Amino acid sequence: MVDDSGQLYTIEGVAAAVLMVVTAYLVVSTTTVLTPQDVHIIDMQLEQLGSDVLAMMDTPDSYGNESTLASTIRENNTTVFNSTFLSYANALTGTSSENMRYNATIYYRNSADDIDSFTFKASPYYRENAVKVSRWVYLPGFIKEPYASHPDLPDLQDRTQTVLLEVLLWRV
Amino acid sequence: MARLNEDGQWIIMLGFIISILMVFLALIVNQSALVGKTTSESVLEFPKSEIQDARTEIMEYYQNGTLVTDYNSLRWDLYDLSLDRKGAIIWYEIPPGGIFIHYNDGMTDYNEVARRT
Numbered sequence: 001m002v003d004d005s006g007q008l009y010t011i012e013g014v015a016a017a018v019l020m021v022v023t024a025y026l027v028v029s030t031t032t033v034l035t036p037q038d039v040h041i042i043d044m045q046l047e048q049l050g051s052d053v054l055a056m057m058d059t060p061d062s063y064g065n066e067s068t069l070a071s072t073i074r075e076n077n078t079t080v081f082n083s084t085f086l087s088y089a090n091a092l093t094g095t096s097s098e099n100m101r102y103n104a105t106i107y108y109r110n111s112a113d114d115i116d117s118f119t120f121k122a123s124p125y126y127r128e129n130a131v132k133v134s135r136w137v138y139l140p141g142f143i144k145e146p147y148a149s150h151p152d153l154p155d156l157q158d159r160t161q162t163v164l165l166e167v168l169l170w171r172v
Numbered sequence: 173m174a175r176l177n178e179d180g181q182w183i184i185m186l187g188f189i190i191s192i193l194m195v196f197l198a199l200i201v202n203q204s205a206l207v208g209k210t211t212s213e214s215v216l217e218f219p220k221s222e223i224q225d226a227r228t229e230i231m232e233y234y235q236n237g238t239l240v241t242d243y244n245s246l247r248w249d250l251y252d253l254s255l256d257r258k259g260a261i262i263w264y265e266i267p268p269g270g271i272f273i274h275y276n277d278g279m280t281d282y283n284e285v286a287r288r289t
Contacts (some may be wrong), residue, residue, distance in 0.1 A: 161249055
């Protein structure tokens with residue numbers, strides 16, 4: 001015989017099931033639980049690493065010499081720039097190495113004394129979490145001859161000048 | 173007739189107290205997350221490496237003599253590029269016997285007078 005004494009339990013069961021499904025959906029739909037302080041600490045360390053790498057590259061081997069950073073930019077030597085930068089940025093204790101990517105852009109004052117830029121060395125950037133570091137680079141008696149075949153044809157001035165090297169750095 | 177049953181009153185009161193305590197503990201945990209955030213944010217905000225970098229550059233001019241000879245081109249390089257790219261003012265002047273270095277990014281103001289021979 002059909003009995004209706006358990007109706008309240010059935011309703012409770014259905015309500016509890018709906019509640020659990022909604023909770024599970026809410027938890028799953030928040031894909032990442034972002035703890036803000038971690039992101040900032042990682043940014044901070046990455047920024048420090050980037051400016052340290054640029055400071056090391058901008059330090060000459062001996063007094064009065066030109067630094068690696070200045071000579072590679074003066075000579076448009078992206079190969080040496082790339083290998084030096086990556087060897088400093090990827091260095092880890094032991095045999096393993098980091099996997100850094102970067103974009104290097106140079107900002108300068110063009111012949112009309114306006115700010116202009118050209119890409120020095122670029123990696124494809126897919127919106128990873130990146131930081132920007134920069135370094136002033138002093139180019140003594142700069143002559144733009146090595147840049148004659150550069151695809152962007154930078155409108156650099158032929159004079160002693162300071163350019164700003166901006167590096168967007170990220171870890172993959 | 174059924175009397176009102178008072179057996180569980182202690183348990184209900186303890187439940188209330190514990191839940192209120194848990195709310196306070198959650199508030200404290202929440203604060204600790206903010207502490208790490210604000211600390212690293214204030215480190216990120218302070219332009220330590222910007223000031224060091226600008227200072228190194230100006231000292232390099234001093235070491236190689238272009239501080240005086242290329243005064244008007246180099247300091248406008250620094251000034252224009254930093255204003256455009258960093259939103260900060262970097263300026264230097266060479267009064268007799270010294271180098272005056274000024275940096276201001278709106279939050280941090282840095283002034284220095286270095287000796288020069």
